[in-house]
Amino acid sequence: MSSSPVSMQPIDFDSWPRKQHFELFKHFSQPYFNVCVQLNAKALYNYCKAHQLSFFQAYTYATLKACHAYPPIMLRIINDKPWLLSNTRASVVELAADDSFRFSYFSDKANFTEFAVHASAVSFNAKSQPLFSDAFAQTEGQADLIHISVLPWLNFSAFSHAFSEGKCLGIPKFVFGQLNKQQQTMPLAIDVHHSLMDGLHVAKFINILQDTFDNFCKD
Template sequence: MQPIDLDNWPRKQHFELFKNFSQPYFNVCVRLDAQALYDYCKTNQYSFFQAYVYCTLKACQSYDSIMLRIIDNQPWLLNSVRASVVELTENDTFVFSYFNSANDFKEFANHASNVSKKAKQQPLFSDAFAQTEGQADLIHISVLPWLNFSAFSHAFSEGESLGIPKFVFGQFDKHTGTMPLAIDVHHSLMDGLHVAKFINTLQGTFDTFCKG
């Protein structure tokens, strides 16, 4: 992790403008072309869920703007990122699983399966939650596979924001081959142009994954 030279950063004034807003995040909903990824996972008996979480982590690592965080009221650039992922349990509540990035999908899938299994055996406020949640090097991922939504809003606390981006993936539409994605980012760190560039990066990661 390295500090951004604020005085020479083109976003200095934008950073100062938005960082103290009571709700500094903005939301964009898009549709991703996920047909090739879905088909590839089915053919190779991979978890579609694990595949798009893996791709999201990989895309984040490839795009600096989404790796920015606010620490002690200053912008910092992360070197790596982990995912805090909401997962459904048998009693229709949820827990958080914490997935590390990996260069190889099979390594990631094995790691994610083990983490998920352990997380679903623990309460929401688990040791992993206490040790991990709220740390800067996270992205937040939620999944709503029952809903083909076109808009989304999050619950927000009034605590100090770290600028962690939030992703919500919706239902894969087998008729169109698309799935909705809602992305929330901190306006001090990113604008709409940066979100668009990230979405292109994520789509490219989906497409590259299918090439093995």
């Protein structure tokens, strides 16, 4: 990753209220914590079904919108100090035809129509490439990402990620599970770096994400 992050600004560390919390958690061997919740997907799913839209693309777009609306989840760790993103992209795990996964890199767009065209093209290209593609080499490991995985086969109530020993950037990780079509809920597991966020921040973000789901049709 470049040592000169694009579209970021440093946090004034000495005046930052989380300075001591940041120092407390940044050297933990596993500094992430996980929360698993059930999202109400009724409004979003029904809108997508009625208008023949991709539900997957819709909740990915909504997640990017919610992230841009909540500064704490836009924080990253660069050179052992906190930075605030101006924009974020989604590194999304998708299945190729052989049931192995690929990474698709989705940028935020002004509206869902534009995003859907962009996401469809990116997905098609990613699934036709090997895992270690040019896009992977150019994008994975950069700080201005969120990580999104999808497990549409499982209605889980807990989740844990694989973690490397590499340098931690504080990238949040989202896993969406199987939609319960009767209750119209879906599980979401979210992992965040404890140097950057606490449980209160996760709760506030989830409220924003739920509101984005509920008001998707007003975009």
